[in-house]
Amino acid sequence: xxxxxxxxxxxxxxxxxxxxxxxxxxxxxxxxxxxxxxxxxxxxxxxxxxxxxxxxxxxxxxxxxxxxxxxxxxxxxxxxxxxxxxxxxxxxxxxxxxxxxxxxxxxxxxxxxxxxxxxxxxxxxxxxxxxxxxxxxxxxxxxxxxxxxxxxxxxxxxxxxxxxxxxxxxxxxxxxxxxxxxxxxxxxxxxxxxxxxxxxxxxxxxxxxxxxxxxxxxxxxxxxxxxxxxxxxxxxxxxxxxxxxxxxxxxxxxxxxxxxxxxxx
Amino acid sequence: xxxxxxxxxxxxxxxxxxxxxxxxxxxxxxxxxxxxxxxxxxxxxxxxxxxxxxxxxxxxxxxxxxxxxxxxxxxxxxxxxxxxxxxxxxxxxxxxxxxxxxxxxxxxxxxxxxxxxxxxxxxxxxxxxxxxxxxxxxxxxxxxxxxxxxxxxxxxxxxxxxxxx
Numbered sequence: 143x144x145x146x147x148x149x150x151x152x153x154x155x156x157x158x159x160x161x162x163x164x165x166x167x168x169x170x171x172x173x174x175x176x177x178x179x180x181x182x183x184x185x186x187x188x189x190x191x192x193x194x195x196x197x198x199x200x201x202x203x204x205x206x207x208x209x210x211x212x213x214x215x216x217x218x219x220x221x222x223x224x225x226x227x228x229x230x231x232x233x234x235x236x237x238x239x240x241x242x243x244x245x246x247x248x249x250x251x252x253x254x255x256x257x258x259x260x261x262x263x264x265x266x267x268x269x270x271x272x273x274x275x276x277x278x279x280x281x282x283x284x285x286x287x288x289x290x291x292x293x294x295x296x297x298x299x300x301x302x303x304x305x306x307x308x309x310x311x312x313x314x315x316x317x318x319x320x321x322x323x324x325x326x327x328x329x330x331x332x333x334x335x336x337x338x339x340x341x342x343x344x345x346x347x348x349x350x351x352x353x354x355x356x357x358x359x360x361x362x363x364x365x366x367x368x369x370x371x372x373x374x375x376x377x378x379x380x381x382x383x384x385x386x387x388x389x390x391x392x393x394x395x396x397x398x399x400x401x402x403x404x405x406x407x
Numbered sequence: 408x409x410x411x412x413x414x415x416x417x418x419x420x421x422x423x424x425x426x427x428x429x430x431x432x433x434x435x436x437x438x439x440x441x442x443x444x445x446x447x448x449x450x451x452x453x454x455x456x457x458x459x460x461x462x463x464x465x466x467x468x469x470x471x472x473x474x475x476x477x478x479x480x481x482x483x484x485x486x487x488x489x490x491x492x493x494x495x496x497x498x499x500x501x502x503x504x505x506x507x508x509x510x511x512x513x514x515x516x517x518x519x520x521x522x523x524x525x526x527x528x529x530x531x532x533x534x535x536x537x538x539x540x541x542x543x544x545x546x547x548x549x550x551x552x553x554x555x556x557x558x559x560x561x562x563x564x565x566x567x568x569x570x571x572x
Binding site: 194 | 438455
């Protein structure tokens with residue numbers, strides 16, 4: 143191996159990008175060649191120095207606001223028919239604006255506009271969760287894996303069920319941020335469809351909003367138990383989504399009775 | 408709901424334009440483009456969209472520089488020519504006061520943008536060579552050699568800085 147070859151491979155080696163065979167060959171050479179070994183050390187040190195001394199920037203708040211405003215304007219501007227002829231394309235643009243633009247107006251309380259915005263935010267979160275890599279933080283069909291995963295991440299322990307026997311297998315869970323507070327998002331499947339269940343303590347966040355809504359081809363169901371405010375979103379048919387909601391409600395009331403009897407929270 | 412990858416976008420734009428004002432303009436422009444090309448993102452394979460978005464930021468920055476600046480990113484990049492260029496001279500007086508941190512920053516600023524961006528994407532964003540290739544639109548082999556050459560130049564600059572003290 144020439145020094146030139148070593149130097150070229152060294153960076154890939156330090157970055158863990160060298161093929162295993164080449165890496166072994168390089169390691170053998172590094173053991174034998176003092177000069178190259180020194181170069182290797184220097185590169186490792188350089189990487190550490192860069193990471194330590196070259197800052198990754200945090201986007202200024204002014205920029206954050208600017209971009210949000212610009213996106214909101216762009217989303218509201220009429221879309222040229224020539225470019226976006228179909229309803230589907232219009233939906234895409236809307237979904238994009240929902241997914242990218244933070245719906246910042248969250249202090250609307252329980253007014254109708256507020257409830258409407260809440261539904262919008264729930265839907266936006268659902269759409270975003272369907273983007274690659276966003277669906278789950280914890281992937282498991284086991285409720286006893288998903289439920290404890292939320293420990294220390296939320297100030298409540300969301301009820302997690304597995305309805306695999308009824309055709310709604312648990313897919314996983316993730317943390318979400320809705321209505322100005324952290325919320326649990328549980329993901330269930332139904333054939334090729336995904337269902338997002340959002341919930342937060344009923345006493346600590348807004349409740350209300352339409353019980354049933356259809357927006358941009360998605361169905362939303364909302365209900366409140368004494369403990370939790372629930373939102374369920376999916377592209378699943380309304381009938382099946384109602385079936386699913388019923389399963390959750392039944393499981394909830396079944397779970398709350400013995401717990402209350404035992405004096406558990 | 409937040410703007411995804413905004414910090415990463417700003418960081419890349421900041422290092423490519425080398426100033427806050429242009430970086431902000433580039434990022435805003437890039438997010439508007441991202442909104443427009445959103446359909447392409449949904450079709451994109453895997454990942455969380457970071458590489459896709461940073462590629463848009465990068466292209467926006469290059470276009471921006473071509474349009475608004477006479478210098479900077481306008482020079483056609485030549486792998487061989489630029490990679491072996493000697494670091495520019497700097498006055499000895501400045502060198503003496505130069506801390507290691509300053510000379511590192513200065514060396515990074517002086518790298519051709521094609522080198523600067525691979526350093527930022529690798530060291531600050533922790534991207535794989537494949538992801539860096541996706542952002543910069545070059546093959547993995549080119550990512551590898553650019554990173555290697557960029558690091559060699561940074562290392563030389565750091566050594567020069569130490570000797571000057």
